[in-house]
Amino acid sequence: MQTETNVTVEKERIVIHTDTSKFDARKSEVNQNVFIENRMTADNIDVYYSDNHAIKNVSLEIRANEVLAIIGPSGCGKSTFLRCLNRINDIIDSCRITGSIKLDGKEIYSSDFDVVELRARVGMVFQKPNPFPKSIYDNVAYGPRLHSLVSSRAETDEIVYSCLERVGLLSEVSDRIQNSGTELSGGQQQRLCIARAIAVQPDVILMDEPCSALDPIATAKIEDLIDELRSQYSIVIVTHSMQQAARVSQRTAYFNLGELIELGDTSQVFTNPNHQLTEDYITGKFG
């Protein structure tokens, strides 16, 4: 019953964005004439943690200007898969990945793909808000400085203020922008982390259960923000909340035991799933 209501909400919101004018300079440098339908494509991805086969032969694509939700029971490999997309799994010694992931047609696991560049183009927001132990200003300014996107103080100011404005934080922190980012409330910290992620103008933003540590009001703010950010970025969101997936995403991928069971338009996955396992999960039979 509950699911149905949420799908209705989702249906009202569903809009296919094909506007390419907002792509920034870097994106057009990469591919000047072709509209990139698929920002990222993952082919036959397998992930192993030592002997544990965590992801089994997963292939999917991430489209421009869409929110792709990844749902599934605990331990099904949602986060593991997400973490392959910006190679953050590389810092885990026991983790081994096979298969191919391309960003705008370029293989990210090839040795000539600069991992720092990759992480500038594929941003990430984590489950637990984790601002750097620095001021609110520095938290946002650090990325543009690191990736040489700014050359003057005025430019940095502009990016910092506009990013804080976009996540709705500017009015709340304008009088204490030099205070430590860790002094903010949980919801504010998470929005600061999103501001920090968009400050480097990524192509794709990965979100690993960004609202699971937040209250309903903060969650609603973040969901509105995700919906707004979609006009400029591709967003992949891992979530435990099926309602959230229904509310914010255009397509949904259902994972179970490391396998991609179903991938389709969110409305279809929630109302008319093709696979029995998906239906069982969505209707609450397990998970």
Add this chain to the structure above:
Amino acid sequence: MHEFLTDLLSGVLGGYLYPFILEGMLLTIQLAVFSLFIALALGLLGATAKLSSNRIARLVAGTYTTLIRGVPDIVLMFIIFFGGQLLVNVIGDKLGLDYIEISEFTAGVTTIGFIFGAYMAETFRGAILAVPRGEIEAGYAYGMTSFQVFRRITFPACVRHAIPGFGNNWLVLAKTTALVSVIGLEDMVFRATQAGGSLRQPFTFLFVVAILYLVITAVSDGGLRWMEKRYSAGVRRA
């Protein structure tokens, strides 16, 4: 004013307090501060090695902390002071160098720094492990290199966790300097024993030394509290 002070001080305790013992105190402080720098450097190095994925680095650092923490300080002091002198000259001989004399001060600083480096390594290791994994991952996810992650995230965040253990080590280190009198350095304990002997008032001078050590540790305590406040900015207490 200065003259008045020196006059007053030289009148106390048969003239032994100033400059005799207070000069010894200065040496004690110098020894402690120099040793601390060595200990900090070795500690950071040791902690990083122990946490590294390189097996040889882990083995070397593990051997270092196990050996040093397992042997009494005074035994190490003798081994490093006499053994170090011997070793340097055996090597010097082979290279055709003249006899090299290692000063007591250098030997003292090296030994104490070497011993406390092992304790610091464990303190820093604990502190680094206490930094939430997510913060480090966030740094990498943001495009930082491992060095940038260490400098910008792990290190500043671990200082807060390291301060209590670091403070402990520093206080013990400051007091361990008393051991250097065995290798002939005239620190304040050495001088107080001499003064006590010549005036036949051993306890008076031992009390004086005890109070002077208390002064050093009390001042350090204040400094440590200030550091703790500074590095805990933005952290709520439950």
